Amino acid sequence: MNFSEINDLAIGNCLSESLNGEVYEAVLDGRDVIYRIPPTGSIEGDIYKKYYNRKGMMSLIGFYQGGLVLEKGGKNLGECVNHPEMLITYQQFDEVAGFLDVLHSDGYLHRDIQPGNLVTKHHKFCLIDFGLTRTIESRGDKVDPSHTVLRYASINQLKGINESICDDNYSFALCLAYAFSKKTPWGTLGGAPLISTINMDIFPRDYGLNFRNFLAQLSSDLSYSSAKIPFDVYSILSEM
Ligand SMILES: Nc1ncnc2c1ncn2[C@@H]1O[C@H](COP(=O)(O)OP(=O)(O)OP(=O)(O)O)[C@@H](O)[C@H]1O
Numbered sequence: 001m002n003f004s005e006i007n008d009l010a011i012g013n014c015l016s017e018s019l020n021g022e023v024y025e026a027v028l029d030g031r032d033v034i035y036r037i038p039p040t041g042s043i044e045g046d047i048y049k050k051y052y053n054r055k056g057m058m059s060l061i062g063f064y065q066g067g068l069v070l071e072k073g074g075k076n077l078g079e080c081v082n083h084p085e086m087l088i089t090y091q092q093f094d095e096v097a098g099f100l101d102v103l104h105s106d107g108y109l110h111r112d113i114q115p116g117n118l119v120t121k122h123h124k125f126c127l128i129d130f131g132l133t134r135t136i137e138s139r140g141d142k143v144d145p146s147h148t149v150l151r152y153a154s155i156n157q158l159k160g161i162n163e164s165i166c167d168d169n170y171s172f173a174l175c176l177a178y179a180f181s182k183k184t185p186w187g188t189l190g191g192a193p194l195i196s197t198i199n200m201d202i203f204p205r206d207y208g209l210n211f212r213n214f215l216a217q218l219s220s221d222l223s224y225s226s227a228k229i230p231f232d233v234y235s236i237l238s239e240m
C-alpha cells in the first residue's frame, strides 16, 4: 500500500504530549482522525504501513508533515474499565491477541502494552502507540524502562534486562487481568498473583497460542514474582 502525503489537515486538541510522541485530534475532509507525531528514531510509521488494515491494530490513513494520520477509534481500555455502564468481554481482545502473535512472529516487540494503548475499533480492542516498538534483534542488552507505564511493565523491563516476547505477553496479561477484575496491578496484588486470580476458563482455545501458553506458564510459575523486582522499583509500585 502506498501512502501519499496529505496536504490539508485541521489539527485540534492535543491529547498527549510526552517523550513517547505527540497526539492530536484532527479533521481530514470532514472526518475525525488522529494526528500523531512519533518519538524521534522510532519505527512507528513503518509498523503502521506494514500492517495496514490488519485486524487488531489501528489503521494508517496517510502522512502529514512528518506525522501519522490515523483512523480514530473509541475509548481506551482504562476509560472503558472506568465507565459504569460498559461491559467488557473476552471476545473484544481476540483480534489484538492474534495481532500480537503476528507482530512477535515477524520479530517485533511492542514494549508498551498498557490500557492507554488499547483502544476500541468496531467494538473490539486494537493496539496503538508503536513509539517504543523495536525488532527483537536490534534491542540492546540493557533496556530503558523509563518511558513505559511501570504498572504494566514486565519484571525484565523493570529490572532493565533484555526483553522477549514474554514481556509483551506479560503486560498484555496484566491488561486483561485489569479489564476483567478492575483491579489495578500493584494496588493490592502483584503481577503474577493478579493474573492467576482470573478464571482461565473465560479464555477460548484459539485465543492466540503464544499468549495462552505463556499465561498457563506464568500462573504456575511463582518464581516470576514481585520478589525479583529491585527494591526501589518495588516500593514505587507498591505505593501506586
Ligand atoms: N487512533 C486513536 N483512536 C482513538 N484514540 C486514540 C488514538 N490514538 C491515541 N488515542 C488516545 O490518545 C491517548 C494517547 O495516545 P498514544 O498512546 O498514541 O500517545 P502517547 O504519547 O504514547 O501517550 P502515553 O504516553 O499516554 O501512552 C490514548 O490513550 C488514546 O486514548
Ligand SMILES: [Mg+2]
Pocket: 020, 116, 117, 129
Ligand atoms: Mg500511549
